[in-house]
Amino acid sequence: MDNRNNNTRKAIVKIMTVNRTAEQVFDFFKDVKKSMEAGGAARSVTMGSDGWWSFDHIAGGRAKIKHTYLDRKAGVMDHVFVGAGIEWHAYVRIVPNQDGATMTWLFMRPDGLSDEEFEKQLLGFDKEILLWQDALENHQTS
Numbered sequence: 001m002d003n004r005n006n007n008t009r010k011a012i013v014k015i016m017t018v019n020r021t022a023e024q025v026f027d028f029f030k031d032v033k034k035s036m037e038a039g040g041a042a043r044s045v046t047m048g049s050d051g052w053w054s055f056d057h058i059a060g061g062r063a064k065i066k067h068t069y070l071d072r073k074a075g076v077m078d079h080v081f082v083g084a085g086i087e088w089h090a091y092v093r094i095v096p097n098q099d100g101a102t103m104t105w106l107f108m109r110p111d112g113l114s115d116e117e118f119e120k121q122l123l124g125f126d127k128e129i130l131l132w133q134d135a136l137e138n139h140q141t142s
Contacts, residue, residue, distance in 0.1 A: 009109040012122050015102060016129045018136045022094045022101040026072050028136055029094075029103075032065065038135040039128035059124055060084040086112050 018025060029035045032053045036042035042063070045055040057063040060083020068089075069078040075094035080087060091106040105125070109118040 010115045010118055011106060011108045012119065014105045014107070014122065014125055014129060016104075016133055017097055017100060017102045018133050019100045020136045021099075022075050022096045023072070025094050025101045025103055025136065026075060026077065028132075029077055029092075030067075030070070030072075032067075035132065035135075036065070038132055038139075040131045041124065041128050057083050059121070060086075086110050 020028075033045040033047070036045045036053070036055060041058045042055040045053055047053055048064075052064040052066045054062070054064045060081075063081065063083030065079055065081045067077065067079045069076055077092040077094065079090050079092065081090065082088070088107060088110050092103065093106075094101055094103045107118075107122060109115060113121065
């Protein structure tokens with residue numbers, strides 16, 4: 001057994017595969033208001049002058065989100081989410097998958113949560129993914 005100090009945090013990856021191109025998925029999520037509201041967990045999404053999007057979140061109360069790195073060509077859409085006093089960093093990748101795309105969100109346990117609390121917090125994200133998949137495949141016109 002390795003006895004070195006472990007300075008890593010628990011990480012969880014969530015995955016969505018859709019029948020839309022990577023470019024269409026990127027464009028859908030770049031529209032923060034549209035995508036956040038389509039996921040069902042956010043309401044009253046508004047853009048602030050500081051680059052942050054503010055909204056009411058079902059789990060985090062008054063919350064905000066901001067892209068930290070966007071690269072459409074590489075399919076990178078990293079962002080930070082702040083809600084209920086906790087700052088979450090999400091490392092997001094969108095890659096082509098045949099005629100569709102696969103999107104991954106990598107979350108590392110934020111300060112203020114135990115591993116168990118972290119896992120529990122992300123259970124609701126699965127419902128958002130299903131709603132985003134439905135919006136992309138059944139309700140998006142482009």
